[in-house]
Amino acid sequence: MAEKAWSFARAFRNVFGGGSETITDETWDDIETALITADFGPEIADSILEEVRGSVERHRVSEVKELKRILREVLEERLAAFDPTLKLIDRPAVILVVGVNGVGKTTTIGKLSNYLTRFDKKIIVGAADTFRAAAVEQLATWAERAGVAIVKPQQQGQDPASVAFQTVQRAIDEELDIAIIDTAGRLQTKGGLMDELGKIRRVIEKLAPVSEVLLVLDATTGQNGLAQAQAFIEHAGVTGLVLTKLDGSAKGGFVLAVQEHTKLPIKLVGQGEGIGDLTGFTPHVFAAQLVP
Numbered sequence: 456m457a458e459k460a461w462s463f464a465r466a467f468r469n470v471f472g473g474g475s476e477t478i479t480d481e482t483w484d485d486i487e488t489a490l491i492t493a494d495f496g497p498e499i500a501d502s503i504l505e506e507v508r509g510s511v512e513r514h515r516v517s518e519v520k521e522l523k524r525i526l527r528e529v530l531e532e533r534l535a536a537f538d539p540t541l542k543l544i545d546r547p548a549v550i551l552v553v554g555v556n557g558v559g560k561t562t563t564i565g566k567l568s569n570y571l572t573r574f575d576k577k578i579i580v581g582a583a584d585t586f587r588a589a590a591v592e593q594l595a596t597w598a599e600r601a602g603v604a605i606v607k608p609q610q611q612g613q614d615p616a617s618v619a620f621q622t623v624q625r626a627i628d629e630e631l632d633i634a635i636i637d638t639a640g641r642l643q644t645k646g647g648l649m650d651e652l653g654k655i656r657r658v659i660e661k662l663a664p665v666s667e668v669l670l671v672l673d674a675t676t677g678q679n680g681l682a683q684a685q686a687f688i689e690h691a692g693v694t695g696l697v698l699t700k701l702d703g704s705a706k707g708g709f710v711l712a713v714q715e716h717t718k719l720p721i722k723l724v725g726q727g728e729g730i731g732d733l734t735g736f737t738p739h740v741f742a743a744q745l746v747p
């Protein structure tokens with residue numbers, strides 16, 4: 456994994472890079488500071504500290520090196536408490552991608568399409584963000600790069616649900632594996648947004664079940680972004696999270712905070728603007744990157 460992707464590892468690198476080899480009060484202070492800096496949030500930071508302290512005492516650990524291993528294990532175990540696998544068993548499997556403006560929905564769809572084609576999946580994407588012509592064109596560019604089919608609105612402002620319907624219909628007619636629907640991200644009234652998503656879902660479900668509703672969150676916005684996305688979490692039937700822009704984020708702790716607050720699994724992680732910059736979420740790898 457590219458080094459740039461893990462700027463948030465800095466917080467812990469400062470704690471464990473040099474200094475005392477035996478655990479002192481200062482070590483604990485440093486870890487607490489690192490947990491807060493990395494945006495775990497005060498409650499989760501406290502509970503992690505408590506868990507690590509308990510383990511350190513039980514095993515009579517005195518070396519910083521061992522403490523680091525325990526911290527990594529505690530983080531991994533907590534990150535792994537949710538199932539990160541995408542459920543794409545239905546044929547076609549329909550994925551709805553939702554989230555507020557500019558978080559990276561369209562980019563994620565481009566990367567995800569490209570990723571899935573590597574497993575020989577036949578994909579179609581639907582541009583159900585019909586109000587912004589630029590959004591449709593952006594998705595079309597990604598579809599071309601990924602080599603997948605696209606359904607675009609016939610005219611600007613066409614009912615998003617009808618584009619979603621046509622996309623899934625084509626997936627069925629052409630025996631494709633996966634239909635991914637891009638939705639509008641504009642923050643309108645909560646009611647309006649949820650009505651639109653509810654309608655898209657109902658219309659799709661006339662043809663096929665919705666396999667995944669992925670909520671995209673911009674990791675650089677931290678807890679703020681989560682507050683903005685609350686309406687989706689409450690009303691959109693979200694099945695998993697995509698965290699984007701982790702490459703630019705020093706807030707690695709947000710990854711755990713977001714899972715524990717929402718009780719939703721992180722299923723994909725975006726770490727750059729390139730077509731290859733998307734991976735699944737692997738707690739073991741992530742914990743090792745957080746505490747290098």
Ligand SMILES: Nc1nc2c(ncn2[C@@H]2O[C@H](COP(=O)(O)OP(=O)(O)OP(=O)(O)O)[C@@H](O)[C@H]2O)c(=O)[nH]1
Pocket residue numbers: 554555556557558559560561562563584590593639640641699700701702703725726727728732
């Ligand atoms: N660094 C970085 N940039 C990203 C990542 N994902 C998306 N972006 C950038 O974020 C910006 C917004 O991405 P879009 O995909 O247009 O976001 P959107 O949610 O579809 O936006 P709307 O259509 O306006 O709702 C673009 O400049 C992307 O290149 C990522 O993982 N890392």
